[in-house]
Every structure is written in structure tokens, then in C-alpha cells.
Amino acid sequence: TYVISQVNMTIRIGIDFDNTIASYDKVFVDVAREQHLIAKEWQGRKGALRDHVRGCSGGEKLWMGLQGQVYGKYMHRARLAPGVANFFLRCLIRDIPVFIVSHKTEYGHYDAEKIPLRVEAMKWMVRLGFIDPQRFGILRENIYFESTRKQKIERIVALDCTHFIDDLEEVFFEPNFPQETNKILFCCAADITNGHEFPVFHTWTDISRSIFGEEKLQDVRVWLQPMIGDQFNDISRISGRGNSCVYKIGTADAKNFALKYYPDRLLDHRPRLQTEFRTFQMLHKNDITNVPKAVNKDEHINLGLYEWIEGESITDPTIDDLEQAIDFVKNLLVLSREIDGNIIKLASEACLSADDLIIQIEGRFNRFSGACGSSPELSSFLEKNFKPLWDDIKDKCYSLWPMGSRDQILPREKQILSPSDFGFHNALRGADGKLTFIDFDYFGWDDPVKLTADFIWHPAMELNCQIASEWE
Numbered sequence: 001t002y003v004i005s006q007v008n009m010t011i012r013i014g015i016d017f018d019n020t021i022a023s024y025d026k027v028f029v030d031v032a033r034e035q036h037l038i039a040k041e042w043q044g045r046k047g048a049l050r051d052h053v054r055g056c057s058g059g060e061k062l063w064m065g066l067q068g069q070v071y072g073k074y075m076h077r078a079r080l081a082p083g084v085a086n087f088f089l090r091c092l093i094r095d096i097p098v099f100i101v102s103h104k105t106e107y108g109h110y111d112a113e114k115i116p117l118r119v120e121a122m123k124w125m126v127r128l129g130f131i132d133p134q135r136f137g138i139l140r141e142n143i144y145f146e147s148t149r150k151q152k153i154e155r156i157v158a159l160d161c162t163h164f165i166d167d168l169e170e171v172f173f174e175p176n177f178p179q180e181t182n183k184i185l186f187c188c189a190a191d192i193t194n195g196h197e198f199p200v201f202h203t204w205t206d207i208s209r210s211i212f213g214e215e216k217l218q219d220v221r222v223w224l225q226p227m228i229g230d231q232f233n234d235i236s237r238i239s240g241r242g243n244s245c246v247y248k249i250g251t252a253d254a255k256n257f258a259l260k261y262y263p264d265r266l267l268d269h270r271p272r273l274q275t276e277f278r279t280f281q282m283l284h285k286n287d288i289t290n291v292p293k294a295v296n297k298d299e300h301i302n303l304g305l306y307e308w309i310e311g312e313s314i315t316d317p318t319i320d321d322l323e324q325a326i327d328f329v330k331n332l333l334v335l336s337r338e339i340d341g342n343i344i345k346l347a348s349e350a351c352l353s354a355d356d357l358i359i360q361i362e363g364r365f366n367r368f369s370g371a372c373g374s375s376p377e378l379s380s381f382l383e384k385n386f387k388p389l390w391d392d393i394k395d396k397c398y399s400l401w402p403m404g405s406r407d408q409i410l411p412r413e414k415q416i417l418s419p420s421d422f423g424f425h426n427a428l429r430g431a432d433g434k435l436t437f438i439d440f441d442y443f444g445w446d447d448p449v450k451l452t453a454d455f456i457w458h459p460a461m462e463l464n465c466q467i468a469s470e471w472e
Helices: 026-035 048-053 060-069 084-093 115-127 149-159 204-212 215-229 272-285 319-338 354-371 377-400 448-457 465-471
Strands: 013-015 098-103 141-148 163-166 184-187 232-238 245-251 258-261 294-298 303-307 417-418 427-429 436-438 442-446
Touching: 026 048, 048 084, 048 354, 060 115, 084 215, 084 436, 084 448, 098 149, 115 204, 141 149, 184 204, 215 232, 215 245, 215 258, 215 294, 215 303, 272 294, 272 303, 319 417, 319 436, 319 448, 319 465, 354 377, 417 448, 442 448, 448 465
Parallel strands: 013 098, 013 163, 098 141, 163 184
Antiparallel strands: 232 245, 245 258, 258 303, 294 303, 417 442, 427 436
16 A cells, blocks of 8 residues: 555556446446347346357357447447546546556457547547546546557556556466556456455455545545535535545535535445435425535535535434424325326335345345354354244235235335435434434335334434334
8 A cells, every 4th residue: 555645756557448447337238238139127247248148149249249339339328437536536636647558449340330449438538527637637648549468568568657457357467567567456346356466456446545545635625626616615524424424515605515425336336426416406396495405416526515504413302303204204205296206216225015025134134144254143143033033924924914015016106205214313403403304315215114114213313212102
């Protein structure tokens, strides 16, 4: 791990392009589906798709043709890999040169349209601000496309890269790959572990922290600048909520904002930033205003900027607090019957049938069982207490479940818009006693019974008997 106080001019970072900076998983699947190479319901990542297509008659040619289409005609659909933008900006603030070295031919294999792959890649990078000094600030002359892997290695040698990041381990095994260059393998597949002489990272966040350490306030300042300009004069980290990082932003005109840095999308695939931001916008638009206002967001940096809510945590809820929570749920119920439901997705871990609930419980049991090797007490509880009880009541509860939603989802007209993590632990009480409800990154459609149960049993808060009784 490098320390920022080192002479950073000695660091020269080279990065591969395809599947390292540019992410194509969704593009490959979408284009393969459009070309009827896979069924409409097929699900999987690029590696599984490659194996599937190659297994077809003439599969190798089909796969190479698909690659040519994705890297050319459909390049505009590619996404910036989560965490890359943050990494580029951390390099920029430290004056560390970044070189993009890609093994990319002029044209794709079996591409009758002859779409120039390098031109399309450059257009994509320009559109996302790669060479904009006000965005990522990568020099145009630091971007290289090489026709062969051998030429790619030669370029890495010529650039004297101290680090090189690639998604293909074969590159590092090339006999001419410079031994003095730090090899960093970027691989989203969690089943590939570090059995090599070089480190394997599954996220760009981990790569960034391995080189620069944990994010500093100076990093967050640079990330924030395009969202708010030069208006802010103070930034401080406050206690995070869940696994997000939260910062208080003060501006020159004495306004405060909350900045939320969401978990890495490669670790948590749920679109938590987009969900929370759009939910706050929707609620305010429909006159439900006891939630923060959404101000701005940057999906590449994974940041959301919100109205700052001044208030205290609720550790000892009162009947008035409960009544406000009930009123909020009532407003959500009214909105649920009025809004176009198709614009909103399911809440995280929604349970809309008995089958959903059983699958979730058993899935969690299996995860706990597989991870409690270091805790004999927990392992004993799961096997000797929980599992026998679960086996005893599962079928009994299933038989008592309403027939209409045992193995079929609850009809939309009976669902409710739910925060999915609702409780006083996610609320602030203002000086006037009014509550503001926060943390809506799991929001969506769910069973009202699930919302009710989540509230009363949530482990992050304790309800006294009176409050619990009133809620019931």
C-alpha cells in the first residue's frame, strides 16, 4: 500500500480498457438477446454468456462477431465500471499520470459494417469526460490502442508503468511483461481468488484503497465539486448510516447539505443511489415532505446530495412519534393507490408470497451457517434451536397462508410503497418535535404485512410495550 505523502511522480499507472474501465456485461446480454443468441429469460454475466455462445454450432465465430458488435456499433451502451471515476479523480488530485493501454484492433471480427473500434472507444471516453481537464483530466496522448498483445506489453514497458491494472491474467504471464511493474488483476468474479504472485481485486474501490489508502476529505471535495461547484467551504464526515458514508457539507451562504457515498455497485448491485434520489423526488412531488429534498447526484462517482436535516436521533420514541410514523405509512398507502406503479420497482428483499418468505429465510440460514465457523455458539444455536423450530413451523405456516399468495405474488392493488427499512432508527426529530424519515435506498413495492413486521421487529430500535401495542 502506497502512502500519499510519498513522491507521487514516481507512480505511473497503466490501465487496460475493455472490461476493466468499460463494463459490457449488460451490453453483451442485451445484444445477444436481440440477435436471438440466447432466450429472452436468459440471465448471467459475460463469462457465462461467452461459454454459452461458444457451445453453439459455429460458436467461436458467433462469439467473435458478437464482440465486434459490442465493441463497435453498440459501444455507446457500455457503462463506466463502478469506482473507476473515483479512482481517476484520486489520481488527478495527486498529479499521478494515468495511461490507458488497450489491445484493440481497428475493426471487429466478422463485422460487415466495418465500425472503427478505436474511434468508437474514443468517442465514448470523450463523452464521459476522460480528457476533460475539469473531469478526469487524462491526457489524450496517454491513450493507446495496440493491434496485438505483444505491442501492448511493449507499450507498457516504454511507458515505464509502476502499476498496471488488467482484467486478463494472461497479460501478466506474458514472458516480456516487465517484472518491476506491479501487477493488479481486476476481476468481478468472486470465485477467482488470489492464488498468484500478484493481488486480485474484485472492486475498483479496493484497488484505489490499496494504492492510496482510505478516502480522505480532499478526495471527497474533488468528487463533490462538479455537483455543487465552488460554493462549499466546509466538509466533515459524520457517523455513517448502515454501510454508506455520510458527510455534512457547509456552503458560503450558510446552507448545509448531506452528501451520501453509497456502497460499491460491484459489492451491492442494487441501484441504491438512483432508488433513494428518485424516491425523495417522487414523495416531494406528491406532497409527502417529511423526507429530505433531493438536490443533485453523480451516478459515476456514486454520490447523492440532499437537504441537510437538523435533528436528533430517536432513542426513546413517544406516542407522538408513533402517530407520525403511522401517518407517514397512511400517506404511502394513499400514494400507492394513485401512482403509476410501473415506474417503481420492488423493495429490496420484498416478500410478496409465502414462497418468497421461505426462500429468504432459508437463504439467510444457509449464509449464516456457512459463515459461523468461528462462532461455535452461533453454529450450535442455528443447528440445535433454529433449524428444528423452523422445520416444525414452516409447513404449518404455509398451510395457514392465504391461498392467493402462496406461490403467486400478491396483486399490485394489495401492495404498498415501502421504505423497506422503516423505523425510528431511520428518523430524526426536529426541535419542533416533527419527524423526518431518512434512508430510502431500499424503497419499493412490498406486502403491507412485511412493512408492519419490519417495523416492530427491527433490531436497530427498541419499542416499549405501549408503543409496540399501539403499532399492532
